[in-house]
Amino acid sequence: MEGRKVIQIEEKVPVKLLIPLSIQHMFAMFGASVLVPFLFGISPAIVLFMNGVGTLLFILVTKGKAPAYLGSSFAFLAPAGIVISRMGYEYALGGFVVVGFLGCVLAFVIYKFGSDWIDIVLPPAAMGPVVALIGLELSGNAASNAGLMDEVIDPKNVIVFLVTLGVAVFGNILFRGFLSVIPILIAVIAGYAAALCCGIIDFAAVAKAPVFAMPNFQMPKFNLEAILIILPVILVIASEHIGHQVVTSKIVGRDLLKDPGLHRTLFGDNFSTMLSGFIGSVPTTTYGENIGVMAVTKVYSVRVIAGAAVLSIICSFVGKLSMLIQTIPGPVIGGISFLLYGMIGASGIRILVDSKVDYGRSRNLTLTSVVFVTGLSGISLTIGDIQLTGMVLACVVGMVLSLAFYILDRFKLTNDREQ
Numbered sequence: 001m002e003g004r005k006v007i008q009i010e011e012k013v014p015v016k017l018l019i020p021l022s023i024q025h026m027f028a029m030f031g032a033s034v035l036v037p038f039l040f041g042i043s044p045a046i047v048l049f050m051n052g053v054g055t056l057l058f059i060l061v062t063k064g065k066a067p068a069y070l071g072s073s074f075a076f077l078a079p080a081g082i083v084i085s086r087m088g089y090e091y092a093l094g095g096f097v098v099v100g101f102l103g104c105v106l107a108f109v110i111y112k113f114g115s116d117w118i119d120i121v122l123p124p125a126a127m128g129p130v131v132a133l134i135g136l137e138l139s140g141n142a143a144s145n146a147g148l149m150d151e152v153i154d155p156k157n158v159i160v161f162l163v164t165l166g167v168a169v170f171g172n173i174l175f176r177g178f179l180s181v182i183p184i185l186i187a188v189i190a191g192y193a194a195a196l197c198c199g200i201i202d203f204a205a206v207a208k209a210p211v212f213a214m215p216n217f218q219m220p221k222f223n224l225e226a227i228l229i230i231l232p233v234i235l236v237i238a239s240e241h242i243g244h245q246v247v248t249s250k251i252v253g254r255d256l257l258k259d260p261g262l263h264r265t266l267f268g269d270n271f272s273t274m275l276s277g278f279i280g281s282v283p284t285t286t287y288g289e290n291i292g293v294m295a296v297t298k299v300y301s302v303r304v305i306a307g308a309a310v311l312s313i314i315c316s317f318v319g320k321l322s323m324l325i326q327t328i329p330g331p332v333i334g335g336i337s338f339l340l341y342g343m344i345g346a347s348g349i350r351i352l353v354d355s356k357v358d359y360g361r362s363r364n365l366t367l368t369s370v371v372f373v374t375g376l377s378g379i380s381l382t383i384g385d386i387q388l389t390g391m392v393l394a395c396v397v398g399m400v401l402s403l404a405f406y407i408l409d410r411f412k413l414t415n416d417r418e419q
Contacts, residue, residue, distance in 0.1 A: 022307030054272030095230030103270025132348025146334025164191030164335025218280030292340025
């Protein structure tokens with residue numbers, strides 16, 4: 001593409017380009033990542049600290065071969081909320097530690113037995129729609145953040161949303177040279193300027209915030225009931241992780257499930273969650289927002305991701321800077337998310353196209369149809385205090401169906417099996 005150079009995973013990036021690219025990644029994850037600690041009733045500073053540390057650890061574990069930013073996981077909200085209301089946040093931390101530890105154990109199992117089973121339980125006809133659902137089911141969140149789902153829509157929110165989205169969309173098409181790799185950052189700045197003009201930003205909290213402040217570290221407490229309430233989330237985060245690695249593989253043009261390997265990426269993800277529980281932060285996960293940034297900019301360098309992680313750590317100690325970033329209004333975050341989530345959805349469709357899925361075969365048409373409807377219908381499956389819905393439930397259904405088709409193939413009972 002003219003004016004757009006692909007910067008691969010291992011490539012070095014000049015400092016003059018590294019700084020704005022890192023800021024761009026941090027802005028992409030910031031809105032969603034700080035929302036989780038607000039919902040848990042804790043300071044976001046410790047979360048920003050662990051997001052940065054967790055991302056750097058992930059890069060180290062994966063030998064710098066898997067570009068991913070680790071932000072706050074939403075998968076734990078419901079069960080952790082129950083534990084917090086009954087026992088307190090410290091016992092939720094204990095649950096985070098155990099889930100992270102068992103996730104590391106799962107990574108070791110995959111290391112011993114390999115990941116070839118993924119091709120059986122999630123063939124392209126199922127994996128494509130599962131990956132697409134990662135972005136599609138988040139589309140409502142983008143609209144909600146922008147204020148477009150409110151009963152009474154504020155025209156100011158609409159203006160800021162349209163400015164942000166417009167700059168992101170047309171910048172991605174029209175910008176050249178240096179500007180072509182930071183369209184998201186430019187869109188955030190344009191949206192923020194529009195929000196200032198519309199008078200919807202309040203700097204009161206920034207004025208009150210201390211210049212420097214230590215994150216609030218806490219130690220976990222362990223209770224069997226609390227652990228059992230949170231434990232089923234491991235199914236959710238494992239499915240989410242596999243989906244993220246597949247879509248990132250398609251974007252960067254490399255099979256990350258093979259190199260550095262699913263066992264390494266899964267271990268890095270869950271080790272970060274375990275460490276988060278030990279210091280008082282929330283569980284982490286690879287972030288779809290940052291995957292979307294890579295899809296838009298074609299910049300995959302882990303050095304850029306590492307730069308964003310370092311900036312996140314710095315923000316956790318600089319109170320005013322952290323609070324200033326938190327003043328970025330919802331319509332700006334929503335405008336950016338509109339494009340980024342759509343990019344992830346399109347990546348799922350790309351899996352179907354690149355794999356040349358044959359919809360003349362009944363199983364492929366059935367798998368894609370059932371997975372899409374399961375994920376978008378809003379239906380849910382409740383197991384104890386865990387609710388499976390959206391992409392995760394669709395992934396489970398796709399895996400069960402694919403495994404059933406595989407077994408029926410082995411007994412030569414299917415009418416469309418490959419000879």
